[in-house]
Amino acid sequence: MLQPVRTKWRKAHKGRIHGTASRANLINYGAYALKALSPDRVTGKQIEAARVALTRHMKRQGRVWTRIFPNIPVSKKPIEVRMGKGKGSPEFYACRVKPGRILFEVDGVSEQIAKEALYKASAKLPIKTKTIKRFA
Numbered sequence: 001m002l003q004p005v006r007t008k009w010r011k012a013h014k015g016r017i018h019g020t021a022s023r024a025n026l027i028n029y030g031a032y033a034l035k036a037l038s039p040d041r042v043t044g045k046q047i048e049a050a051r052v053a054l055t056r057h058m059k060r061q062g063r064v065w066t067r068i069f070p071n072i073p074v075s076k077k078p079i080e081v082r083m084g085k086g087k088g089s090p091e092f093y094a095c096r097v098k099p100g101r102i103l104f105e106v107d108g109v110s111e112q113i114a115k116e117a118l119y120k121a122s123a124k125l126p127i128k129t130k131t132i133k134r135f136a
Contacts, residue, residue, distance in 0.1 A: 030105030062108030
């Protein structure tokens with residue numbers, strides 16, 4: 001599961017995801033990519049599940065680039081705990097994804113295999129996505 005080696009702060013505010021992505025919104029490495037269309041938090045487990053689905057469908061051919069990393073700690077209180085008594089402890093790490101952000105890039109496989117693999121990866125993510133092609 002993806003998580004940072006060390007963080008500046010142990011707990012983070014929830015925050016809101018406003019606007020569109022101004023960085024990582026163009027294909028830089030591969031020929032095909034998965035682009036986010038809606039804002040949401042994507043957890044480390046979801047990123048890993050999508051990556052595994054992607055590489056399995058491609059039968060470990062070609063190359064995959066993951067353009068997101070879960071660096072925000074998400075805290076949670078134990079079940080059946082009363083209100084108050086402070087904030088819960090960090091449970092997992094997530095990445096705030098804005099619309100327009102490139103999530104995964106793929107190269108070295110045919111267009112059909114790349115599109116099918118990216119579609120399978122998108123099924124593991126909690127956001128709407130679309131497959132895009134470089135120079136298209």
